[in-house]
Amino acid sequence: MTEILLRVIIGGIVVSAFAAIGDTLKPKSFAGLLGAAPSVALATVVLTVKEHGAMYASIEARSMILGAVAFFIYASVASRLMIRKKWAALPVSSLALLLWLGAAVGLWFGFHRLMS
């Protein structure tokens, strides 16, 4: 329970800090880079290394590459729907999370099938 609480606090602080930096930047396309900041990873890696060791965290980072590819697909689709179709941000960015999840898990299975 303490570990989860610690993750919530550290994760909240790191994510909010990156979001605040993003708020101050112009133009919007440059500020958007901060939307894909490694905030969750920065908040998690130290705790993971302390608890499970460096090798465990390294395996997590390897999978994170696939998560980042899924993030690229997610953000590209969301951007297109908002600019071209003029759809509102909240439904697009929330529903597209399912696309991110599908892409991340699909890439992971594809990668493992390829390696085995």
Place this chain on the structure above:
Amino acid sequence: MKVAINLAALKRSKWQEYFVRFIFGGAVTAVAGIIAKHYGPEIGGLFLATPAIFPAAATLVEKHEEKKARADSGRELRAHELAGVDAAGAAMGSVGLAAFAVVVWQLLPRCPVASVLGAATLGWFTVAVAMWLARKIVWRGVRAKIRRRWHHPRITSEFSGRKQSHP
């Protein structure tokens, strides 16, 4: 447009908005840890690249732009487009996120955590900015090409009645 820092923009956000980001960020970080514990590091690692704050950030960009448009009646409402531009930036940032992951994956078993995270963050920033600059340069080229095609010297000179330099 040049990159600039506007600290006054921090005052535009209300404390509730910061609170929402804190809760979102904290929840996603905790969930990533719980998933790693249940399903192992290979599945858990995927969630280190979750679009943690993106839905909240894009919604705030849209809200702020709508507020500005309401305050200034002459201003064109383009809230969705601005949120979309923010998302396009995030897509470029995600390439940097992959670079961050590669650095951590390769260096963590051999080097101290603090230096690995420092190098990885620098890698993320460098790759993300390089992607942003590359996109800007490519777009500038595409726009110039379109302009040249639409305002071809031969066509415009024929329409304007000027004498052509080429036969």
